Amino acid sequence: MGLLVNGEWRDQWYETGKTGGAFRRDAARFRNWITPDGAPGPSGEGGFKAEADRYHLYVSLACPWAHRALIFRALKGLEEIVSVSVVSPHMGEDGWTFEKNFPGVTDDHLFGEAFLRDVYLRDTPDMTGRVTVPLLWDKAQGRIVSNESSEIIRMFNSGFDALTGDAQDFFPEPLRAEIETINARVYDTVNNGVYKAGFATTQEAYEAAVIPLFESLDWLEGLLTARRHLAGDRATEADWRLFTTLIRFDAVYHGHFKCNRRRIADYPALTGWLREMYQQPGVAETVAFDHISTHYYASHETINPTRIVPIGPLPDFDAPHGRERLKAA
Ligand SMILES: N[C@@H](CCC(=O)N[C@@H](CS)C(=O)NCC(=O)O)C(=O)O
Numbered sequence: 001m002g003l004l005v006n007g008e009w010r011d012q013w014y015e016t017g018k019t020g021g022a023f024r025r026d027a028a029r030f031r032n033w034i035t036p037d038g039a040p041g042p043s044g045e046g047g048f049k050a051e052a053d054r055y056h057l058y059v060s061l062a063c064p065w066a067h068r069a070l071i072f073r074a075l076k077g078l079e080e081i082v083s084v085s086v087v088s089p090h091m092g093e094d095g096w097t098f099e100k101n102f103p104g105v106t107d108d109h110l111f112g113e114a115f116l117r118d119v120y121l122r123d124t125p126d127m128t129g130r131v132t133v134p135l136l137w138d139k140a141q142g143r144i145v146s147n148e149s150s151e152i153i154r155m156f157n158s159g160f161d162a163l164t165g166d167a168q169d170f171f172p173e174p175l176r177a178e179i180e181t182i183n184a185r186v187y188d189t190v191n192n193g194v195y196k197a198g199f200a201t202t203q204e205a206y207e208a209a210v211i212p213l214f215e216s217l218d219w220l221e222g223l224l225t226a227r228r229h230l231a232g233d234r235a236t237e238a239d240w241r242l243f244t245t246l247i248r249f250d251a252v253y254h255g256h257f258k259c260n261r262r263r264i265a266d267y268p269a270l271t272g273w274l275r276e277m278y279q280q281p282g283v284a285e286t287v288a289f290d291h292i293s294t295h296y297y298a299s300h301e302t303i304n305p306t307r308i309v310p311i312g313p314l315p316d317f318d319a320p321h322g323r324e325r326l327k328a329a
Contacts, residue, residue, distance in 0.1 A: 001299065002095050007126040009117055011093040013302055014199055021202025022209075025192055028148035029129055034136075034155040036162055041155070048138055048145050050159045052081045055145065056110055057152075058119065058135040060096060061288035062089045062295030064191065064244040065149040066134035071240055072156035074282035077164040082156075085109045087116055087133065089295035095131045104288060110137065120144070150183075153237060170237045178231050182238040189216040191245045198257025198303065206258065214261045217270065224269040227326065228276075234329030235277065243277045246270060247287055250313050252296040256303060265315060275321035284317070 002011040014023055033041020038049030057073065059066035073082055086106045087096040096116035098108050113119055117131040123144040136145040136152050146152050157170050171179060189212040196209035220242070223230060230238040245253070246264050253259040264270050278284055297309040 001091060002093065003130045004117055004120065004127045006128055007121060007124075009094070009115075016199070016201045016205070019205075021200050021205035023196050023199035023205075025195065026130055028132070028146070030123075030135075030144040030147045031151065032145045033151065034145060034159045036159060041151075043151070044146070047141065050163060051140070052163055053083070054138065054140050055082045056137045056139055057082055057084045058087065058108075058116060058133055058137065059084060060087045060089065060091075060133045060295065061104060061286075061291035063133050064248055065132075067244040067247075067286060068149045068240060069134040069136070069152045069156065070286045071244070071283060072153040072170070074286055075170070075240075075280070076156050076160065076168065077166045078156055078160055081160060081163060083109060089291040089299070091295060091299040096133060102291070102294065104291060110139065150187075150241070153240070157237065170235065170240065172236070175231045175236060179236050179238045182230050183241060185216060186220075186238065186242050186245075189213050190220075191241065194245060194249070194253040194257050194259055197259050198253065198300075210259055210261070213259060217262070217264075217267065221267045221269050224273045228323055228328050229273075232329075233327050235280070239273075239277060243274065246274050247278065247317070248292050250315060251289060251293055255310060256296045256300070263313075265313075272321045272323045275317050275319060276323045278317040279321065287317075 001013055002009055016023060032044030032048055034048045034050050034055065035041050036050050038047055040046035057069055059070055073079060085108050086104060088099045088102050088105045090101055094115050098105060098114055108119065111119065111122065116135070119135065119137065120127055120131050132147055134149050134152055135147045138145050154171060161167055193209050193213040193216070197206055197213060200206035200209060229235045230242065249259070250263045250265055254263050264274060278287065293309050297304050298307045301307065
């Protein structure tokens with residue numbers, strides 16, 4: 001685990017000394033957008049036109065943020081259009097690597113680099129910052145498009161529709177305000193909340209994260225008791241953003257990150273909803289529990305010094321979801 005400082009790698013754990021033991025996530029720095037005609041998106045520069053075989057996605061199968069991008073690539077029919085490389089789940093002193101020490105790890109298909117940091121350095125040789133997944137690369141210009149998952153999923157949602165003919169919209173105009181409201185609470189207290197609980201280094205910082213996390217899970221349980229999906233009858237971006245955290249919850253966040261007031265399995269509506277989302281075509285193939293458990297338990301030495309990876313739980317996400325009684329789109 002480390003970061004780049006003026007282009008040099010420094011092996012260093014997250015700094016919580018100046019924040020009362022609280023984990024603060026850095027903002028992603030590469031924020032360009034792929035658009036149908038190459039016009040600039042909401043941030044960054046223009047010049048990233050949607051084209052087949054032009055863009056490459058770097059992911060970890062363990063990472064919930066990268067998982068969002070992989071799911072949108074599958075749902076939107078982009079598997080033949082956007083290629084992928086998969087890093088090792090073992091994130092040690094060199095950060096993300098392509099070391100073949102685990103099933104499912106691929107080469108860096110573009111450059112054959114050993115370390116993901118060297119891909120970032122091809123864009124910005126003097127970069128300062130964290131080397132994170134997902135990372136979206138433009139093969140035509142030889143530079144990074146984006147390393148912000150919330151924006152990558154929006155590009156995938158609508159940028160390539162003319163090429164794929166897929167018009168499914170997970171961020172529909174009439175629901176945008178509601179989706180953004182749900183996203184904001186889910187991001188702060190759930191998606192990032194589990195990390196804030198897990199990486200806290202004081203009791204106060206841990207409780208400041210874990211209490212609101214469970215308040216939000218109770219709120220989500222109420223929402224999903226009344227509705228098939230978070231913003232109504234059909235799945236939207238808000239559901240997929242929650243999905244990648246909850247599918248990991250009982251396996252890693254409950255134990256490793258001490259988010260153990262309840263399990264997702266203890267919430268009937270969240271459990272049924274999670275199964276229904278998992279059972280959508282193409283989604284189960286993006287879920288790799290071996291990468292998930294191994295990454296968290298074996299990489300975070302400060303939290304789990306023995307690096308022993310627990311053998312459970314073994315939930316059955318293929319079991320009947322029972323959500324048919326709620327109206328579907
Ligand atoms: N804001 C980013 C966050 C991505 C992120 O933090 N990914 C983690 C893996 S789950 C990572 O690569 N961490 C490495 C590090 O922080 O050094 C996004 O949503 O795309």
